[in-house]
Amino acid sequence: MGRRSDHSREELEELILAEGHGLLAETGYARFSAREVAKRIGYSIGTIYNVFGSLDALLLAINSRTFVLWAAWLREKLAVAGDDRIAALVAGYFDFAERNPNLWMAIYDHRQPPGTEMPEGYRRLRSGLTGIVEAEIAHVLPQDRRGEAPALARSLVALVHGHCEFALNGTFALLGEQDPQAAALARVREALAAGGATGAAVGRA
Structure with a gap:
């Protein structure tokens, strides 16, 4: 039996999003159903x-909410990171994916219909995550190379993402990689060193 008069449109939107987010976390993208929501x-x-x-x-909308939670997760990790914030960033990426595998994979499993533009509001929500990464990378680069941070951040996110996905889907186990997170961090440090970073960012005191 419907309850059409119980909630305002704004309340309905939040109710649907909250329940949909919970269902997606439970079932994963392939088994997600609006009818079940x-x-x-x-x-x-x-x-x-x-x-x-x-x-x-x-x-x-649900995946954009995941981005917001993911960004908050990284901020919490960075708040207690100490000097090696790059290691905390990589660990936070892996930790979020490992603790929320269905939500994390749904971000990449879902494709918008061809020719569809993402609404600007959702784009801004999602940019919070990349903004965190860009800021941390810019901070460890030399002053004269900080303009390279956005492009480098995109590449390093792709690098860490690939390692994380291979870890979660079992590919690295088949390849004999015992510590995908450490491998991802090592590759990130190498890229940052090539960009001129020094100190804790590249694993040196």
Whole structure:
């Protein structure tokens, strides 16, 4: 039985997002169902589409929420990181993915329909994560090379992501890699050293 008059549109949006996020964490992308979200909140499937417009839009909103939580997770790690903030950043990336595998993988499993632009609000939410990485990389680069931080950050995120994905899907185990996180950190340190970073960022006192 629907409860169409129980919540405002804003309350409905938050209710759907919260329950959808929980369901995605539980089931993963392949088994996610808007109908199951509707069932769990006691509304019709039509209510979800009235609020979000489509399943793609709902997943985009849910995945954007994951980015916000991920950024908060990294900030917490960095707050107690000590001098070696690059190691804390890599560890935070791995830790979040390992603790939230379904949410983390859903970010990359979901594809927007061709030709669809991501709404600016969601783009800003997601940029919080890359902004953290860019700031940390800029901080360890020489002053005259800090303009390279955004491009280097993108490459290093891709590097760490690949190591993390191979760790979670078992590929590294098949390849005989015993410590994917340490391997990712070593490659990051090498790239930063090539960019002129010194000290704790490259593993040196």
